[in-house]
């Protein structure tokens with residue numbers, strides 16, 4: 001449901017025949033994503049996914065959210081919106097940072113006490129986009145997902161190979 005310079009998930013799904021709607025809160029990022037889809041096959045929209053989206057009630061077979069869950073100010077509201085936008089047997093695929101990874105990278109020393117802390121990103125600021133990384137524990141996320149009505153089917157923990165984290169200027173990574 002979200003697309004920017006860094007990801008082409010929406011375009012990859014559209015190429016495979018899906019009818020894709022790409023939604024993000026940042027108008028500048030939506031504009032950039034739209035410019036990368038000259039065919040106009042993807043419907044792009046600016047919306048706050050922490051707020052109800054009645055226009056999309058029971059609408060989607062599949063929602064794929066690519067690295068947004070850690071960055072929303074209200075993760076329970078976000079889950080409620082996604083749940084109501086899915087059809088009855090719909091599926092949600094959530095790509096997210098393992099919250100413990102910030103601990104490993106030294107952003108805090110107490111994983112549990114740090115829950116609720118926010119970290120500003122660099123890299124999108126020059127585009128006029130303010131994004132924050134919100135630390136919450138994996139238990140917070142899982143409990144909220146179950147409360148929102150989701151059932152966990154699979155959890156895939158993907159390692160980040162040492163040194164593969166690119167610190168390019170435009171890369172979306174939390175500031176130290």
Ligand SMILES: C[S@@+](CC[C@H](N)C(=O)[O-])C[C@H]1O[C@@H](n2cnc3c(N)ncnc32)[C@H](O)[C@@H]1O
Pocket residue numbers: 002003004005006007023024025026029047048049050066067068071072073129131172
């Ligand atoms: C790390 S970026 C990932 C962007 C894109 N999915 C990608 O992979 O390149 C996080 C994205 O979450 C979006 N975002 C943050 N809060 C949001 C909200 N409440 N509703 C919708 N999008 C939000 C930001 O605008 C930003 O585009």
